[in-house]
């Protein structure tokens with residue numbers, strides 16, 4: 220929480236001094252000075268601040284799921300174009316650092332579901348992930364299908380990884396993703412009730428582990444992404460990292476804004492889909508079927524008028540004080 224807060228303060232200071240604002244159809248896009256310094260701002264859209272969202276809101280959202288968090292998510296139903304990209308199975312010795320460079324160039328924050336064994340092997344890379352403002356979630360110690368394990372073994376897979384991340388980086392994970400998406404009610408209950416982890420599945424899966432090629436991975440992600448989507452890829456595959464520049468730049472150009480999974484859960488409360496349901500259109504008041512006597516119509520409301528309007532009809536408004544419409 221502390222690194223994210225500090226990052227928020229630093230970026231907010233950068234934002235306040237930057238006047239560069241471009242307008243998209245219904246989106247205000249602001250490029251922070253810090254991001255602009257990292258790359259030519261004309262080439263890519265920068266960090267986007269949506270209407271109604273203060274700069275500080277954007278950068279200081281705690282990486283903690285909201286109190287109303289559910290036991291599992293595969294997408295977050297929301298209206299605003301926020302998405303979370305998640306990288307599983309690392310840290311990896313070379314691919315994860317290369318990915319971190321790509322994310323940093325675009326000022327994109329992601330979520331890494333790490334495997335405990337790899338954390339033990341590459342603690343410095345885990346610390347870099349956290350230092351650069353990304354979120355980390357528990358992806359078990361040995362990447363087994365939790366639905367096939369005894370409850371005690373499930374607990375062991377989670378707690379060993381939790382402790383490894385805590386020891387390596389002083390970071391408390393708040394989310395988990397079951398390997399292969401293999402879960403069931405019992406596993407979800409252990410994760411949620413005992414570890415306070417919501418289980419994070421995914422919305423978009425380009426099957427990058429099948430190594431279909433970078434351009435196919437990019438196409439599948441772009442085609443499947445919607446507001447509130449959780450995108451699944453793996454930072455252990457070089458071809459996935461190769462796909463990221465095009466994928467991320469295309470989604471940025473389409474107006475998507477990247478946040479961590481916990482941020483997405485928080486924003487889902489702020490911009491629920493129900494907020495787009497149009498308000499009921501007022502039904503025009505029925506016209507009186509009887510003509511209004513000229514004398515009554517001329518001087519506004521009169522008791523004599525009521526008797527001229529048939530039952531069920533609405534009395535016309537005649538400019539009473541306080542009526543503006």
Ligand SMILES: [Zn+2]
Pocket residue numbers: 307308358362398399
């Ligand atoms: Zn995995």
